[in-house]
Structure formats: C-alpha cells, structure tokens
Amino acid sequence: MSDLATPLIAWYRETARDLPWRDPDFGAWGILVSEFMLQQTPVARVIPRLEAWLERWPTPAALAKASPGAAVEQWANLGYPRRALWLHRAAVQIAEQHGGVVPRDVDSLLALTGVGDYTARAVAVFAYGDRHPVVDTNTRRVLARSLDGQSQPGPPSPNDLAAMAEVLPRDEEPAAVFNAAAMELGAVVCTARAAKCESCPIAHICAWRNAGYPDTGDRRRRQAAYAGSDRQARGAVLQHLRAASSHESAIETVAAMWPDALQRDRAIDSLIADGLAEASDGMLRLPR
DNA sequence: CATCCGTGGAA
C-alpha cells in the first residue's frame, strides 16, 4: 500500500489555509460549534457566523441558558436550521451531563444531539488531539481516488472509518494532521469536479490518475429541485420569523407570503413538528 | 438503506 501520510502531512504543513478553528487556542467549544456549522455549509459562509456565535455564547453553558429560538435566530441563513436546534440541545446536554465541558471520548460525543460519526471524531481529534479516523466527504473522495481508483466515492458507509483507520499514522499528532490534511486536500485540490492534480502532493501514487482518470460511475443521487419545494416554503416562513420583531408573526401574515396554501400549511406544520416554530393564539413564533 | 432537511455561490 502506498504511503499517503508522509507527502500529505508535508503538504499540509506548508500550504494549509489559516482557518479560525485551526488556531491551537480555539478551544473544544469553538471547534464543536464550527463542526456543526460546517455540516453541509461552505467554509466561507461559516466563518463570520461562527465568530458572531462565539461572541454571543462563549461557552456551552451560555448557550444552554438561551432559548432554542435565539439559537435559530442567530443561525441566520446558514441553512438546515434544525442544526441550530441540535446545537442548542447539545449545549444543554454538555451543561447538565458534562459539567459544561465538551466531552472528549467518542461515545460521549456521539450521544450529543446532532453529533454523528464525523463530528464526534473531528472534535476528539482536532480539539483534544486523540487518535481516531475522521471521515468526511472530502476524505472519502481522496481515498476513493488515490487508493481505489474511483472517480467518486460510493455512498457513505461505516466501512469508511475502517478504511481511514488503515492508513492513519500510528502516533497521535501525525494522525491528527493526516486527518486534517486529507480533508484539506479534498477541499482545495482533489475537488469533486476539475481536480487540480498538477498541484497534488500524492498525484504520483494516485490510483485514479495512474489508471488514466477512468469515469467509474457516480452513485450520487441528484439533489431534488429547491425552487418551489417544501424546503423552500419552510425556509421562507422561518426567514420571516427570524426577521419579525419578537420573532413572531400572525399566522395570517405568514400565510400571505407563500402562494400555495397547501404547501404553506405543510411548511408551518412541519416546522412546528420539528420544534422550529410554535403556534398559539393565532401567532407563529420561534420556540421559547 | 433511502429520504429528508436550506442556502447561496460557482461552473
């Protein structure tokens, strides 16, 4: 098996972007918040929101004392607002069950709402320096290409963790850097389309490149159209509540902003079901 | 295992 770690680590030490959460003093809470925000939201949009979030809630306990609706409001337009709710619940769990300290072991992290295989290990590795495989979409693509010769990774599976574990350096510090380096390579060089192989530190040992860049097929499912979707309707209602004074609005007013009555009612009902909104006395509001 | 869940920028 080719050694990916040595050239990747050297490349990372030389060229890695200077991102806020890579500051050694950033802290576990900041890293946890950043990982929540980075779930499906691009780095450039996360950075300003992350700074504002940590300024308002510098600790898990501070966020735990706020209302869920305050978290949804502060989340702004990062997308997938249920993540704001999950982060708030995680903060409550940390305050109540972990003395206000972000836990270090993977099982405790996995027990937090909104924390899955990726986020749990990312916190354990990047905040605490422990040795675990961290697998995100970038890492899966880098391994699929460099090791398996595939143009795109298959769907995520628990097996991904074992695959990353196999190529992970033995010692903690290089293992942590290798995890970050694989993600960084996928983010800036080994990108989903138009990979920049001319600046790739492992191009010479890349199975996909050495095979002549075969199109090995793509199992990725096309994202459903957003325009006119229920998701867009939900987004419009929530955006309205975020902007409204006291974060509440008469349901009649909310109704006027989405033309399809059936779809609008579905949006409102599902927002309530998800805990992203509350209704009473003809008013709709962010959760208190 | 498939589907659902936002939003905006780039190709």
Added chain:
DNA sequence: TTTCCAAGGAT
C-alpha cells in the same frame, strides 16, 4: 439558465 456542490445527521 440550470445544475452542481458544500467539514452530515436523524429517521
């Protein structure tokens, strides 16, 4: 203009 994609997780 449309399509693709972005440090996933819950159900």
